[in-house]
Amino acid sequence: MNLKNILLHSSALAILALGMSLVMLTNGIDLSVGSLVSLVSIVTAGLLGSKFGVLFAIFSGILTASFFGIFSGIIISRIKLPPFIVTLGTMVITASLALVLCGGETLYWEKNWFNTIALKYFFGVPILFCIVSIFFILIMLLIHYTSFGSYIYGIGSNEEALRLCGVKVKLYKTLVYLLSGCFASVAGIMLTSRIASGNPIIGMGYEFEAIAAAAIGGISFIGGKGNPAFAFLSAVTITMLTNGLGLMGFTTPWQYCGIGAILVFGMFLNRILAKVSLPER
Amino acid sequence: MRRNDILLRFALLIILAILIFLVNPNFGKPANLINILRQGALLYILAIGMTIVILTGGIDLSNGAVLALSSCVAAIAMERGLPIMVGIIISLAIGMICGFVNGVLVTQVKIPPFITTFAMMYFARGLAYIFSHGRIIYGFEKSFRFIGTGNIFGIPMPVIFSLLLLFIFYIVLEYTSFGVNIYAVGSNSESSRLVGINVKKVRIIAYLLSGFLSAFAGLIYTARLNAAEPVVGASFPLDAIAAVIIGGTSIVGGEGNLFGSAIGVLICTVIINGMNLMGISSLWQQFVIGSIILIIITTQTYTKSAKINIPILRSRKIESFEK
Amino acid sequence: MTKKIIILFLALLFVGAILMAGGAKETKVEKAALFAKMIFIVKSMDNPFWDSMIEGAKEAAKDLNIEIDALAPIKPYNVEEQLRFMEEGITKGVDAIIVVPADSRGIVPGIEKANAAGIIVVTPNTKAAGGNVVTWDGAANFDAGYEVAKYILSELGGTRKKVIYLEGTPGNQTAYDRKEGAMKAIKEANATLLASQTAKFSRIEGQNVMENLLQQFPEIDCVITGNDEMALGAIEAIDATGRLDEIKVTGFDGNNDAKRAIKEGRLMVTGDQRPDAQAYWGVVAAAMALKGMPCPKEIYLPAPLITKHNIDQYLK
Numbered sequence: 001m002n003l004k005n006i007l008l009h010s011s012a013l014a015i016l017a018l019g020m021s022l023v024m025l026t027n028g029i030d031l032s033v034g035s036l037v038s039l040v041s042i043v044t045a046g047l048l049g050s051k052f053g054v055l056f057a058i059f060s061g062i063l064t065a066s067f068f069g070i071f072s073g074i075i076i077s078r079i080k081l082p083p084f085i086v087t088l089g090t091m092v093i094t095a096s097l098a099l100v101l102c103g104g105e106t107l108y109w110e111k112n113w114f115n116t117i118a119l120k121y122f123f124g125v126p127i128l129f130c131i132v133s134i135f136f137i138l139i140m141l142l143i144h145y146t147s148f149g150s151y152i153y154g155i156g157s158n159e160e161a162l163r164l165c166g167v168k169v170k171l172y173k174t175l176v177y178l179l180s181g182c183f184a185s186v187a188g189i190m191l192t193s194r195i196a197s198g199n200p201i202i203g204m205g206y207e208f209e210a211i212a213a214a215a216i217g218g219i220s221f222i223g224g225k226g227n228p229a230f231a232f233l234s235a236v237t238i239t240m241l242t243n244g245l246g247l248m249g250f251t252t253p254w255q256y257c258g259i260g261a262i263l264v265f266g267m268f269l270n271r272i273l274a275k276v277s278l279p280e281r
Numbered sequence: 282m283r284r285n286d287i288l289l290r291f292a293l294l295i296i297l298a299i300l301i302f303l304v305n306p307n308f309g310k311p312a313n314l315i316n317i318l319r320q321g322a323l324l325y326i327l328a329i330g331m332t333i334v335i336l337t338g339g340i341d342l343s344n345g346a347v348l349a350l351s352s353c354v355a356a357i358a359m360e361r362g363l364p365i366m367v368g369i370i371i372s373l374a375i376g377m378i379c380g381f382v383n384g385v386l387v388t389q390v391k392i393p394p395f396i397t398t399f400a401m402m403y404f405a406r407g408l409a410y411i412f413s414h415g416r417i418i419y420g421f422e423k424s425f426r427f428i429g430t431g432n433i434f435g436i437p438m439p440v441i442f443s444l445l446l447l448f449i450f451y452i453v454l455e456y457t458s459f460g461v462n463i464y465a466v467g468s469n470s471e472s473s474r475l476v477g478i479n480v481k482k483v484r485i486i487a488y489l490l491s492g493f494l495s496a497f498a499g500l501i502y503t504a505r506l507n508a509a510e511p512v513v514g515a516s517f518p519l520d521a522i523a524a525v526i527i528g529g530t531s532i533v534g535g536e537g538n539l540f541g542s543a544i545g546v547l548i549c550t551v552i553i554n555g556m557n558l559m560g561i562s563s564l565w566q567q568f569v570i571g572s573i574i575l576i577i578i579t580t581q582t583y584t585k586s587a588k589i590n591i592p593i594l595r596s597r598k599i600e601s602f603e604k
Numbered sequence: 605m606t607k608k609i610i611i612l613f614l615a616l617l618f619v620g621a622i623l624m625a626g627g628a629k630e631t632k633v634e635k636a637a638l639f640a641k642m643i644f645i646v647k648s649m650d651n652p653f654w655d656s657m658i659e660g661a662k663e664a665a666k667d668l669n670i671e672i673d674a675l676a677p678i679k680p681y682n683v684e685e686q687l688r689f690m691e692e693g694i695t696k697g698v699d700a701i702i703v704v705p706a707d708s709r710g711i712v713p714g715i716e717k718a719n720a721a722g723i724i725v726v727t728p729n730t731k732a733a734g735g736n737v738v739t740w741d742g743a744a745n746f747d748a749g750y751e752v753a754k755y756i757l758s759e760l761g762g763t764r765k766k767v768i769y770l771e772g773t774p775g776n777q778t779a780y781d782r783k784e785g786a787m788k789a790i791k792e793a794n795a796t797l798l799a800s801q802t803a804k805f806s807r808i809e810g811q812n813v814m815e816n817l818l819q820q821f822p823e824i825d826c827v828i829t830g831n832d833e834m835a836l837g838a839i840e841a842i843d844a845t846g847r848l849d850e851i852k853v854t855g856f857d858g859n860n861d862a863k864r865a866i867k868e869g870r871l872m873v874t875g876d877q878r879p880d881a882q883a884y885w886g887v888v889a890a891a892m893a894l895k896g897m898p899c900p901k902e903i904y905l906p907a908p909l910i911t912k913h914n915i916d917q918y919l920k
Contacts, residue, residue, distance in 0.1 A: 002695050009688045081578050084532045088523065089575040096568035104564060104774035104802075108709045108733070118713065195683050197709035200774070205679045208342070208399055221393045242678065247692050252649045252676045253415070256407025259678070263400035267392040305820070312845075313819035320812050415655040417833075419861050430844065506807055506840060508861065512650040513808060515680075557816035563802045564774055 010239035017213035019183030021231035027223025028083035035095035037203025040188025045198020048109035069181020073174030107198035156223025216266035301555035321550035322439035330491030338534030339394035345514025346405035352499035356418040356509035380492020384485030409511035429504025468535025648680035660880025664887035683710030690714035700724040700890035728886035739889035743907030749785025765795035772830035810837025832862035
């Protein structure tokens with residue numbers, strides 16, 4: 001167990017939790033991120049495999065996930081369908097698309113600098129975590145210093161009031177889902193680089209983990225309350241604890257029980273702290 | 282849940298069935314239709330529990346794992362030579378205990394249902410592995426297997442059970458005060474509390490029922506397959522949620538009914554059956570189900586807004602599943 | 605308040621880290637006199653197959669005086685989690701990593717990292733597509749899938765050749781290899797493939813998919829499946845319609861349940877993979893490589909077909 005590994009292993013979950021916390025702050029939820037990770041993995045690896053440039057492949061991956069993010073966002077904000085249902089729809093659709101595109105087989109490409117993204121360290125910090133940190137800082141700036149940031153909280157606590165103030169609620173809601181999709185694509189690209197192949201099931205289960213990380217980090221399910229920074233921290237902590245269970249010699253069945261206990265305990269702690277007081281942001 | 286919502290879904294089911302039938306006449310064989318009912322029955326029993334929980338504004342991600350745990354323990358009990366009835370009672374008790382724990386964590390400790398049941402999913406799955414040592418327990422007595430494989434007048438037992446449960450829970454939801462409370466808690470828990478409904482109790486009972494039904498489905502599953510395994514049911518929670526949503530139950534609670542869920546389950550089962558028959562690669566199954574979810578919910582919104590004032594609906598959607 | 609939460613999280617982080625460091629140290633102290641330290645990573649825990657494999661590895665470790673940690677990804681067949689275990693093993697400084705790749709390609713970065721750290725890597729059961737692996741051992745899924753399909757098709761004779769294939773979980777290497785193997789046999793025997801559908805390695809799915817397919821095809825001669833679980837589910841479905849005499853089913857893996865079904869004449873054939881032997885060989889190969897002894901690059905273990913002719917020797 002060392003810090004380098006913890007950071008490396010938690011990068012994907014951390015960035016997904018970051019995106020998820022933004023969505024949850026607007027009183028939404030995004031179940032599609034896990035499947036999007038898989039889809040992006042397949043798209044990027046597929047393009048790399050057909051000898052397209054690395055940047056083009058990365059860009060296409062981001063574009064794919066952004067498309068589905070916008071798609072969910074538009075349906076949620078314009079047609080006013082519950083986010084849970086819409087993203088459940090996009091979740092199963094994209095999961096299926098990932099499998100269809102690769103035919104159930106993993107995709108690969110000839111080694112190039114894309115592979116090394118996951119291998120390099122920057123002053124002892126994994127490059128992947130550096131990338132995640134950059135996004136983290138950007139999101140913190142967004143939350144604290146832009147009107148968009150305040151609107152995210154505003155949509156979560158009182159959407160109607162915000163709309164009456166003349167804020168383009170629909171636009172900002174769509175943007176939040178777009179961001180979540182983008183973050184999913186970043187996670188997907190990072191994982192693809194890590195496993196040096198495109199895998200149609202690599203993102204399975206990440207959506208629930210991201211939601212759990214965000215919730216344990218204090219993001220309220222009804223929106224408007226919580227700080228993405230804690231979601232980020234709790235993602236790192238959860239990864240460390242769950243990985244640690246296996247390395248401490250617990251067998252898989254006991255690991256399952258342990259994860260259950262960690263989740264409940266984390267949420268319990270969170271509840272105790274919430275009673276004391278919750279930070280505004 | 283308005284009548285035309287159900288009609289819309291029923292129409293979709295009929296259209297799907299006719300389309301599949303036109304492409305592949307084998308679909309219409311009585312044996313195949315009974316197949317669909319039998320395969321849907323297991324999912325439907327889970328969907329009843331899921332509907333009740335969602336009606337109270339919660340969600341249950343643990344039903345597949347609870348199913349695995351309860352059926353494994355019951356199977357071990359029967360393997361050790363305990364009478365069948367004892368095995369069944371143990372299994373149902375375990376299901377109810379898991380549901381009760383979910384309910385208590387949600388209402389008393391105030392952990393969001395999503396996280397509670399997600400944690401319970403891991404916990405129950407772990408216990409299922411621990412009790413069964415990861416092995417598959419197989420070979421049960423004929424009399425036990427009857428509840429999964431038997432027929433009465435040509436109707437498979439799982440179908441009879443699910444119809445029976447539909448009947449019982451329909452009565453409970455529509456004609457008892459408990460049923461009214463479930464809807465009330467789901468649509469506005471704060472005002473329910475103010476009018477004197479014991480919100481916590483209603484919620485705990487909802488999770489308890491979901492646990493009970495998961496265990497019940499587990500028994501039928503075990504009997505039907507002649508085996509109990511700790512790995513079963515990883516996809517059941519999402520399957521059940523998808524069916525319930527297609528059935529028109531509002532994810533934020535307070536709206537929906539069991540007939541809708543029944544149609545939702547049938548739509549999902551018919552799609553998978555039809556795709557199997559037509560030889561369409563199963564990779565597309567999820568795609569079709571996802572599209573159906575989006576299409577039907579969108580259509581429903583438009584048919585609603587055509588008649589009813591939209592702002593009323595909006596005020597309802599502000600609530601979420603943490604209350 | 606923000607501070608309080610930060611402090612709490614950090615505290616949690618430290619407590620966790622200390623616990624883990626403590627746990628790691630303890631085991632080190634206890635077993636200082638051991639010959640070597642290895643980790644053994646399987647693909648998943650969703651099949652008794654992996655349990656048998658872990659048992660085999662532990663048996664070998666006991667016999668050879670090796671300390672071995674058996675690990676499995678929490679999310680079934682998740683190759684990224686396997687990479688995590690490998691990386692943890694590398695930083696922990698184990699002598700050898702024995703990994704059953706959940707994905708032949710996805711595991712390569714982990715193997716390369718282990719190579720760079722000078723740690724021996726052995727991959728039982730599933731081959732890795734790159735990196736420097738000391739030994740692979742196992743029954744090639746492709747070949748074994750081929751053998752099973754070939755056996756049942758020749759057993760059926762020349763005229764009855766209507767085949768259904770039940771695939772494993774989409775996106776799974778093993779499922780893919782076995783299917784390709786079976787397809788080769790089907791092609792060679794000039795058989796007709798009526799349908800090929802996934803039943804996700806699961807018994808209930810096998811039963812459901814088979815029930816549906818039985819309606820579609822009035823004439824089916826055999827059902828070839830990617831593992832025993834699906835085969836046994838399919839058998840329950842076929843048995844319910846009373847067509848088990850005409851439709852022959854094949855499995856794969858050689859689970860106890862499947863062996864009993866063969867004895868009862870319900871299952872025709874299964875490939876006996878002997879998961880414990882695969883794991884044992886893996887540990888032995890790693891131990892030999894540690895001593896600097898040469899090891900064959902590939903150890904092919906026979907995957908004998910279990911049929912009604914030889915079932916008695918398997919049932920003790």
